[in-house]
Amino acid sequence: MFLGLWWTRTNAPLSAAGPVIEADLVDPDALSAPMRRALDAPAKAPPEPRPVEDAVPPPQPTPEARPQDAPVPPQPQAQEPIPVPDAREQERVERDADAARRAAREQEEKRRQEQVDLTRRERQEAAEKQQRLAQQQFADKLKKIRAEREKAARAADLAEQKLKQLADARTRSTADAATPSDSAASPPPGNNGVDPDLAARYAAALQDAILRNWTRPDTVPLGQRCRITIRQLPGGEVIDAKVAASCPYDELGQRSVEAAVLKAQPLPYAGFEAVFQRTLYLNFEAQDR
Known part of the structure; x- marks a missing residue:
């Protein structure tokens, strides 16, 4: 019975894993000579695996x-220690x-103060x-005005002397020829014969x-009056001119008015013989022409 069972059991075909391997039978005699030599040569051993190099470099x-070359020779003795202050x-x-x-700051401040x-x-x-x-210029101008005034005064004195001599000669020549009608002549009544x-x-x-001969200084206000005493001769020749002590003008204004009077000579005379006076008091008013 046992043999019958073993005999009757069917063998299951075996299958290997992976792809099917196919082989061809070749007659060695049919191969070429190089192929036969390659098959006859002993097999080469596989190359040994290369060891993995460690990442750390080997010790150097x-x-x-060696002593280094120094640019200065070495000190024969050790340097002394630096003293602590x-x-x-x-x-x-x-x-x-x-x-x-x-x-230094005081010196600089002193220098600045000296510069200031x-x-x-x-x-x-x-x-x-x-x-x-300015004072010298004013003094020179004043000196010039005084010189002109003195010159005019000398000329006026000389003219007055000549006129006096002529008047004395005329008086002597006409003294004996005077008539009663001449002595009876008198000015018209009222105001002593003066026409206001x-x-x-x-x-x-x-x-x-x-005014035509005067330049008003800036220090003299317009409209300000100054009393002037003028001594003159018949015909308008000026002997001298002097401002009164009450004149409100400053020194320059007073001298300028006196100089203007001297420059204006001969003063108006023709037609004003009736009111002519040798010593004249005039209230001069500061104006611009």
């Missing part, structure tokens, strides 16, 4: 210590440095020089003549 040899000495040095800085003083002195000297120049209208016109003519 330590270089031999004393605290008191350090404080003294700092105090001296502070004192030096303060002295020098500039102030230069400006003051320039102002004083300008003032002296004529006197006003005479004063206006004098004012106009003086």
Whole structure:
């Protein structure tokens, strides 16, 4: 029975995993000579695997210590240690440095103050020089005016002497020829024979003549009056002119008015003989022409 069962069992075909391997039978004699030599050559051993190199580089040899070349020769002896400064000495040095800085600041401030003083002195000297120049110019102008006035006064005195001599000669020649009618002649009654209208016109003519020869200084206000005493000869020749003490003009204004009177001579005379006076008092009014 056992043999019958074993005999009757069917064998299941075996299957290997993977692809099917096919093989061809080749007669060695049919191969070529190179192929037979390759098949006869012993098989080569497979190459041994290369060991994996460690990432850490192998230790390098330590270089031999050699003395370095120095640009200066080595010191024969060791350098002495640097002394540590004393605290008191350090404080003294700092105090001296502070004192030096303060002295420098004081010196700089002194220099600046001297420069300021020098500039102030230069400006003051320039102002004083300008003032002296103006005073000198004024003195020169005043001197010139006085010289002209003295010259005019001398000329007036000379003319007055000549007129007096002529008048004395005329008086002597006509003394004996005087008639009663001449001695009886008298000015018209009222105001001592003076025409007020004529006197006003005479004063206006004098004012106009003086204004034409006068340049008003800036220090004299318009409309301000100044009383002038004028001594003159018949014909309008001026002997001298002098402002009254009550004249409100300054020194320059007073001298300019006196000079204008001298320049205006001969003063108006023709037509004003009736109101002519050798010593004349005129209220001059400051005006611009």
